[in-house]
């Protein structure tokens with residue numbers, strides 16, 4: 001392996017030589033990007049190399065595609081393979097084809113080459129022979145134009161896998177670089193917004209899947225879109241520790257909420273595997289497809305699928321454009337009918353752990369990089385619809401109005417008033433709309449969300465009930481109809497004391513701290529859903545910038561990410577396997 005720092009400082013010719021295996025038998029790609037150094041991450045280097053390929057002349061691109069060997073062709077005498085190709089083909093089982101498979105591949109390879117004039121290029125990482133043959137059968141039917149694009153796409157993926165094997169980066173900066181990379185995939189041109197099943201969300205899933213493959217995991221995307229990577233050594237028990245978090249985001253989000261808890265385990269496992277470590281149990285890393293509830297107002301879809309608690313009624317929820325969740329899933333190539341079968345078997349679980357940015361200032365103020373989560377606050381969320389009477393802004397006298405927005409304003413203040421002054425209780429109106437509103441029209445309708453949370457469920461429920469009652473009197477006084485529809489009701493949970501203890505010990509060992517901070521989480525997490533089926537524990541990582549989150553300024557330092565990765569590694573290596 002070679003460090004990014006070294007790649008950045010080598011003379012250009014040596015830099016190109018060090019990267020000569022990344023694009024098959026092709027040196028010009030590395031040569032053309034040498035002058036663009038320094039690269040801040042291997043992803044930046046990869047992007048520059050792919051851009052060089054994209055900008056190359058058509059005949060150069062074709063030569064690059066043609067530089068690739070036929071898959072399984074090494075079984076024919078006299079065909080030399082690069083060391084990279086040899087490793088990749090061996091891992092996919094292409095060196096041990098049965099005579100039937102070999103003859104099928106030879107036939108398909110020949111048909112493909114005859115039709116397109118170049119060999120079949122496929123990033124075989126994570127695939128077995130049957131999958132390679134199936135892909136070849138599928139792709140030989142495509143058009144020339146499609147396959148040319150596909151070949152270059154696969155070449156970019158192969159290069160990413162090879163760079164992951166070659167370039168060594170400190171754990172902390174590798175994690176930050178991955179988060180930065182994912183933040184480039186957004187629903188909007190500015191900032192990071194990644195809501196369920198949008199093109200950016202699917203592209204994020206594909207990147208996560210490739211990074212899991214690069215780390216040596218077996219990868220699957222389930223029916224709801226959860227990206228699942230499994231590490232199970234041949235001698236490991238089927239008993240499984242699950243870790244992960246969500247990859248969807250709120251609108252204009254920070255880049256660590258959710259994603260840190262997927263990327264950090266991927267980075268740690270990649271190191272452990274490279275070092276030849278083994279775990280006595282199975283480890284599953286999951287990128288949950290949906291937690292925030294942005295698009296369909298229906299939350300925790302990923303973890304509810306894992307726990308067998310996905311409510312099929314959610315499939316009929318519509319987004320702001322009227323698209324149902326079911327339609328969005330089918331359009332994304334997911335099969336809603338497969339959701340029940342995607343549930344985990346709780347009997348096989350050792351527990352669920354989630355690494356998450358704290359999203360608040362407690363660790364920052366305590367000058368502690370890491371903390372153990374003691375409990376997660378429960379939350380209630382409702383969509384409130386207020387119907388008054390629209391009218392002309394210039395003609396209707398004030399006492400005769402039934403203004404839905406004015407009533408909403410009173411509800412907003414009622415939430416704020418009721419939830420202020422009680423420690424542990426918080427209430428928020430985060431969405432507030434006058435559908436079809438105009439400056440010269442009295443609002444006839446207003447829609448808002450109400451989110452109430454507390455460290456104790458009784459406190460939360462009492463506050464919710466009194467805000468609903470208050471809204472009824474506001475409605476009666478103003479003669480507007482106020483309708484509440486509960487979209488989330490999740491009870492607060494305590495993290496398992498055994499898991500808390502293990503996290504505390506791991507933090508103590510890696511930071512040297514004698515007193516480890518334990519703190520409750522005001523934010524909701526997939527862990528609270530997973531706690532319904534297994535032992536659950538969470539690690540919080542310090543949030544910079546005053547603790548701001550659900551905001552683009554959300555940040556984690558590379559040093560803290562590194563420490564958290566060491567704590568996670570320590571946790572994995574010390575988790576006992578019960579008899």
Ligand code: GLV
Pocket residue numbers: 291292522523524525
């Ligand atoms: C998730 O971010 C939540 O706490 O709402």
Ligand code: MN
Pocket residue numbers: 250257292550
């Ligand atoms: Mn969030």
Ligand code: MN
Pocket residue numbers: 246257258291356524525
């Ligand atoms: Mn989160």
